[in-house]
Amino acid sequence: MDNLGLLADGFGSVLTPENLLFAAIGVLLGxxxxxxxxxxxxxxxxxxxxxxxxxxxxxAFIMFAGIYYGGMYGGSTTxxxxxxxxxxxxxxxxxxxxxxxxxxxxxxxLATAAIGSFxxxxxxxxxxxxxxxxxxxxxxxxxxxxxxALMVLAMIMVTSVxxxxxxxxxxxxxxxxxxGLVGLDxxxxxxxxxxxxxxxxxxxxVVVVAVGIFALGEALWVxxxxxxxxxxxIPVGRPWMDRSDFRRSWGPWLRGTAYGFPFGALPxxxxxxxxxxxxxxxxxxxxxxxxxxxxxxxxxxVAGPEAANNASAAGTFVPLLxxxxxxxxxxxxxLAALQGYGIEPGPGLMTDQPELVWxxxxxxxxxNALLLVLNLPLAPVWAKLLxxxxxxxxxxxxxxxxxxxxxxxxxxxxxxxxxxxxxxGLAMRRxxxxxxxxxxxxxxxxxxxxxxxxxxxxxxxxVSGLWSEPLxxxxxxxxxxxxxxxxxxxxxxxxxxxxxVDASGSVEDDAADSPGNEEAxx
Amino acid sequence: xxxxxxxxxxxxxxxxAGTPDRDLPQLGLAAALVLVGAYTFYDATTLRIGFGxxxxxxxxxxxxxxxxxxxxxxxxxxTLRGDVPEAEGGEDVDLRQPADWVTVLKLVGxxxxxxxxxxxxxxxxxxxxxxxxxxxxxxxxxxVRDVIVGLVLSxxxxxxxxxxxGVILPAGILDGVL
Numbered sequence: 001m002d003n004l005g006l007l008a009d010g011f012g013s014v015l016t017p018e019n020l021l022f023a024a025i026g027v028l029l030g031x032x033x034x035x036x037x038x039x040x041x042x043x044x045x046x047x048x049x050x051x052x053x054x055x056x057x058x059x060a061f062i063m064f065a066g067i068y069y070g071g072m073y074g075g076s077t078t079x080x081x082x083x084x085x086x087x088x089x090x091x092x093x094x095x096x097x098x099x100x101x102x103x104x105x106x107x108x109x110l111a112t113a114a115i116g117s118f119x120x121x122x123x124x125x126x127x128x129x130x131x132x133x134x135x136x137x138x139x140x141x142x143x144x145x146x147x148x149a150l151m152v153l154a155m156i157m158v159t160s161v162x163x164x165x166x167x168x169x170x171x172x173x174x175x176x177x178x179x180g181l182v183g184l185d186x187x188x189x190x191x192x193x194x195x196x197x198x199x200x201x202x203x204x205x206v207v208v209v210a211v212g213i214f215a216l217g218e219a220l221w222v223x224x225x226x227x228x229x230x231x232x233x234i235p236v237g238r239p240w241m242d243r244s245d246f247r248r249s250w251g252p253w254l255r256g257t258a259y260g261f262p263f264g265a266l267p268x269x270x271x272x273x274x275x276x277x278x279x280x281x282x283x284x285x286x287x288x289x290x291x292x293x294x295x296x297x298x299x300x301x302v303a304g305p306e307a308a309n310n311a312s313a314a315g316t317f318v319p320l321l322x323x324x325x326x327x328x329x330x331x332x333x334x335l336a337a338l339q340g341y342g343i344e345p346g347p348g349l350m351t352d353q354p355e356l357v358w359x360x361x362x363x364x365x366x367x368n369a370l371l372l373v374l375n376l377p378l379a380p381v382w383a384k385l386l387x388x389x390x391x392x393x394x395x396x397x398x399x400x401x402x403x404x405x406x407x408x409x410x411x412x413x414x415x416x417x418x419x420x421x422x423x424x425g426l427a428m429r430r431x432x433x434x435x436x437x438x439x440x441x442x443x444x445x446x447x448x449x450x451x452x453x454x455x456x457x458x459x460x461x462x463v464s465g466l467w468s469e470p471l472x473x474x475x476x477x478x479x480x481x482x483x484x485x486x487x488x489x490x491x492x493x494x495x496x497x498x499x500x501v502d503a504s505g506s507v508e509d510d511a512a513d514s515p516g517n518e519e520a521x522x
Numbered sequence: 523x524x525x526x527x528x529x530x531x532x533x534x535x536x537x538x539a540g541t542p543d544r545d546l547p548q549l550g551l552a553a554a555l556v557l558v559g560a561y562t563f564y565d566a567t568t569l570r571i572g573f574g575x576x577x578x579x580x581x582x583x584x585x586x587x588x589x590x591x592x593x594x595x596x597x598x599x600x601t602l603r604g605d606v607p608e609a610e611g612g613e614d615v616d617l618r619q620p621a622d623w624v625t626v627l628k629l630v631g632x633x634x635x636x637x638x639x640x641x642x643x644x645x646x647x648x649x650x651x652x653x654x655x656x657x658x659x660x661x662x663x664x665x666v667r668d669v670i671v672g673l674v675l676s677x678x679x680x681x682x683x684x685x686x687x688g689v690i691l692p693a694g695i696l697d698g699v700l
Contacts, residue, residue: 391657395654
């Protein structure tokens with residue numbers, strides 16, 4: 001395959017001693033930040049963006065790849081040892097993982113999570129290698145009308161399919177679109193929403209938005225509701241697995257990967273649904289085999305969802321690289337980082353910057369392998385991080401958030417914007433507004449306007465130019481279905497018996513029969 | 523996670539189930555949305571239209587402003603009908619206690635001090651003030667240790683950015699010392 005040759009070239013540019021050092025630093029930093037309680041992968045990547053300022057694109061990407069997988073793995077360590085998942089994707093891992101840890105099998109839970117993440121991440125990234133270029137070669141043929149339609153689809157999916165309240169999703173999306181408007185208009189060069197401030201006319205840096213909403217907003221929200229009593233941390237030794245653990249894990253790893261990748265690659269990505277499906281499947285299979293340990297700490301319940309989570313994370317690179325569409329918070333931050341290197345997201349990415357894209361894919365594989373090598377021995381060290389006193393921990397988060405926002409342009413004004421955006425992030429958490437649609441609006445809004453004006457310029461101002469391509473029409477049909485479907489379902493079945501795939505709801509069901517759960521939360 | 527807030531949201535969507543428990547501060551958010559949307563709309567009317575560009579710079583802000591106003595109105599309506607938000611949980615978040623806005627105010631104050639002083643005091647000092655002030659606001663009473671940690675962090679990050687990344691953070695009054 002041609003793709004493998006290109007990937008080999010990517011490895012060629014990645015595998016130098018210096019770059020491997022950057023990868024190792026990235027993995028260590030990513031895990032370090034990801035393990036810290038209260039920090040999910042998206043926040044970890046946002047906080048660590050400034051570390052890569054001043055680096056060349058390739059070393060920076062390698063470090064990103066390490067940070068990305070490190071942050072994800074760090075998050076699952078926290079959820080296993082604390083039973084308080086930092087993000088919805090690790091809710092399922094936390095269920096059985098924490099029960100295993102309580103039963104004295106924390107080492108095995110961490111090991112199956114690490115190896116499962118490695119296997120799923122590697123398979124997932126290899127699938128990206130095969131799918132993304134094919135999709136990208138189709139994507140370059142996509143005209144402005146279809147691309148505009150595609151962005152509408154991504155926004156509608158993320159706002160109305162994921163998350164509980166569509167109204168709140170749309171509010172977040174339109175706040176994001178408004179932030180995206182600030183600055184000079186692309187065609188006429190007039191400042192919009194800039195209050196005659198030259199610094200605002202320069203557009204608001206996406207990094208400042210991401211750090212403000214994710215890191216500062218979260219830190220302020222935690223400050224308002226800080227848990228005053230310490231959480232119970234389960235001590236852990238060096239992760240290891242014996243033969244029977246392996247025998248029970250490999251099936252869930254592969255099935256989890258099979259669930260995770262397609263969901264990640266779809267515009268309605270996210271890891272909540274595949275981790276949930278993987279959990280249910282493993283539970284059912286275990287019951288049929290008659291070795292059902294679910295509810296008592298089943299290793300399958302960690303191996304499957306954890307693999308699904310990582311495979312889905314790898315899958316999100318397909319729309320990200322082929323179409324320039326971020327579908328998870330973490331990939332939105334990654335896209336912001338790519339934009340920082342002058343890489344324009346969009347269908348042309350793989351053809352315009354092939355060496356960068358292949359280097360990024362190769363670094364994902366390298367980062368994944370390093371993660372396994374470094375983190376199995378280091379797990380006990382990471383577990384100690386969970387004991388950092390909270391005032392110092394969140395003071396440190398504020399410190400690094402300020403550093404990140406400041407270091408990109410060295411403008412005190414950026415810090416002021418950061419505080420404002422942090423307060424917005426706080427308000428969003430208070431009012432239950434989802435964060436992802438906002439970031440998506442900030443990033444995709446300007447691109448959407450650009451494509452709209454391009455499409456209309458081609459058609460000479462005729463609105464029908466927007467559906468002049470068959471693909472655009474097809475996408476609008478899907479959009480209509482997505483919008484209409486919930487109403488139809490509600491009309492046909494007024495009181496749905498089937499539990500919605502809502503992570504928090506399902507946890508409560510399972511938490512009810514684990515008596516230790518409440519005490520852990522206290 | 524299993525907080526009392528979760529259970530209220532299910533009931534909130536069907537207003538006739540249970541007693542309507544209104545979240546009135548949400549009206550403030552709705553008002554803010556209407557204001558922001560209206561200003562976005564107004565701002566767009568001040569733009570000049572370019573040549574050879576059938577869409578022009580106004581259409582997008584018109585649509586975004588109008589929809590934002592509409593969303594604000596919808597939010598106000600659903601608030602009055604008893605729609606309660608589901609506040610976000612987390613590892614260190616305890617939603618069973620009332621929100622501690624005083625701490626948040628202190629933190630914002632500390633951040634604003636950093637905004638105002640970073641240009642002339644320099645990152646090494648402003649950053650340390652930020653760390654110490656935040657830790658203090660969050661309830662730490664180990665001042666000496668916090669000052670040491672804060673200085674190590676800020677001076678360390680100054681050197682790391684200077685040497686490792688080639689980004690020169692302002693040295694401020696420590697110019698020549700660092």
